[in-house]
Amino acid sequence: MTRVLYELCGIDESLRFSPFCWRVRYALAHKGLDVETRPWRFTDKQALAFADHDKVPVLVDGDEVVTDSYAILRYLDRTYPQAPLLGDALAEARGRFFKHYAERALAPAMMRTIIMDLFNAVHPDDRAYFRESREKRFGRTLEEFHSPAKGLAQLDAALGPMRGRLEEADFLDGDAPGGADYLVFGNFMWARCVSSADLVSNADPVHAWVERLLDLHDGLGRRAMRVTDIEGAYR
Amino acid sequence: MTRVLYELCGIDESLRFSPFCWRVRYALAHKGLDVETRPWRFTDKQALAFADHDKVPVLVDGDEVVTDSYAILRYLDRTYPQAPLLGDALAEARGRFFKHYAERALAPAMMRTIIMDLFNAVHPDDRAYFRESREKRFGRTLEEFHSPAKGLAQLDAALGPMRGRLEEADFLDGDAPGGADYLVFGNFMWARCVSSADLVSNADPVHAWVERLLDLHDGLGRRAMRVTDIEGAYR
Incomplete structure (x- = not known):
């Protein structure tokens, strides 16, 4: 199969x-x-x-x-019940919060920071669609929406709870990574693949967590192609 | 006992x-x-x-x-294992995030909004201690820290993930309230008891959730004394 x-x-x-x-x-x-x-x-x-x-x-x-x-x-x-991702009832209900945290707290802040890099990474044939749909969503042009200063400040505030959690445990889900980690980490892969922007300080517990996630599963994230790997693609 | x-x-x-x-x-x-x-x-x-x-x-x-x-x-x-609050392993690990969310995302935003009301609600004998310890923590006077405009904007942003969750379920923990709800709701009781400030729009799903929590357990929260109940106390 x-x-x-x-x-x-x-x-x-x-x-x-x-x-x-x-x-x-x-x-x-x-x-x-x-x-x-x-x-x-x-x-x-x-x-x-x-x-x-x-x-x-x-x-x-x-x-x-x-x-x-x-x-x-x-x-x-x-x-595939082995190695639960979301877990049962109560764990799953709470897992759901991380989806919203990633999408509503982290993504908008990252988006303001990396939008022009993202646009640059989109396939040329997709760019008109991307621009039109995103400008409609943001209510302004990509260029007007783009503000790394605002985005990074917003991200810094949004990361507060994660920082608290990662000061006491290696992963959001505790000693081992789980569904909550992956729901949130997707955003960091998104930014990493299209941009070279530093989203968090190297001293931030979130930075150490990102590094751990990049190494997981035989370096699944670390091995992924980044736009900076493509000659002449990163502007 | x-x-x-x-x-x-x-x-x-x-x-x-x-x-x-x-x-x-x-x-x-x-x-x-x-x-x-x-x-x-x-x-x-x-x-x-x-x-x-x-x-x-x-x-x-x-x-x-x-x-x-x-x-x-x-x-x-x-x-008392009946009616689990935090639940086991995975649920508990995720429950912990709500503690940090309440303390690092919501509390600072609410604090900027209600700090003077809070100071007013503190017992007169405690006020010197309260002022000194908080001013040391904030690095400025209570009056300088006080900014409902900034606090409410910050709170509005911080509530994003909660709003997402409460658009799909009655409680953070799903169909019934649990530990995650109580960890976060404590902050709303804190603000409610010392202040008459409207923290969220009446149309916000967070508002409906607050109302539900106030009614829970025979109106435990709704019955609680507020500073506005004490004649001449609210300024």
């Missing part, structure tokens, strides 16, 4: 930067499950028609087609 | 506003455990000498003396 994950790619087919796809890559590795990834671009809606969905990640696992990163994590826990 | 909880009080012995004590009050009610509360003031360090501690809450449960609100919640789960 081949397991296939459709992942967003950028200017290079191997440049994979979606935070949602990274959650899934780490979740699969956590469970020791192999996967074959397929590059996908924003405007290639047709390629996902089989899933009745227009965004990645899409996981095809034998006869099952699962969309949405959080739903995929739940599906994996249900289907 | 009498179970006793030492709680911070303010200008009136019945005015109880410590966010940490409120966590414990809700936790005890959640487990259906009776408690007798004893008012305590900041400067009354001697009264807690028996616990080898200088802060409330302090819970005396038969022969056990337990300090620190989070440690008390864990103690209660261990000793």
Whole structure:
């Protein structure tokens, strides 16, 4: 049985930067499950028609087609109970908070910081779509939205609770990494793959946690292509 | 056996506003455990000498003396396993994040908003201590630190993840309230008891959640004395 994950790619087919796809890559590795990834671009809606969905990640696992990163994590826990990601009832309810923390507290702050780098990493054929959809969402141009000073200040404030947690434990989920770590770490992979911006101080416990996550699962994150690896691509 | 909880009080012995004590009050009610509360003031360090501690809450449960609100919640789960508050391993690891979220994201934002109301609610004999210790912590005077405009903007940003969660569930812990809710709700009781400031819009899902928590356990929070209930006390 081949397991296939459709992942967003950028200017290079191997440049994979979606935070949602990274959650899934780490979740699969956590469970020791192999996967074959397929590059996908924003405007290639047709390629996902089989899933009745227009965004990645899409996981095809034998006869099952699962969309949405959080739903995929739940599906994996249900289907492969070893090494729980979200866990049961109470743990899962709390796991959900980390999804919102990543998406509503961290992502907007990172977005303001790396938006122009992100735009640069998007495939040329996708850029018009990317600009139009994001400018509509932000209510202003990408250039106006771009503000590393504001973004980093906002990120610094948003990281407070994480810092508190990581001062007392190696991972958000305690002594070993789990679903909460992957839900949040996806954002850091997103920023890392498209930008060389330093998001946190090297002395920050969040920095040490990022380094630990990069090394996990045989360096899954550290081995990933970054835009800075592509000659002439980073401006 | 009498179970006793030492709680911070303010200008009136019945005015109880410590966010940490409120966590414990809700936790005890959640487990259906009776408690007798004893008012305590900041400067009354001697009264807690028996616990080898200088802060409330302090819970005396038969022969056990337990300090620190989070440690008390864990103690209660261990000793009275019915109706888990923090739950086991993974749930507990994630529960811990809510403590930091309450203390590092919400509390500083609320503090900037209500600091002068809080100062006004502190017992006159405690005010010099309160001013000195807080001014040292903030690195400026209470008056300089006070900024409802900044505090409320900061709070609005910090509530993002909570809003996301409460748009999909009635409680942070899902369909029923649990330890995560109480860890965070303590802050809202703190603000409510000393101030009449509106912290969130009435249309905010966080507002509806606060109302639900106030009603819980026979209106435990709603029945609590507020400074506005004391004639001439609110300025």
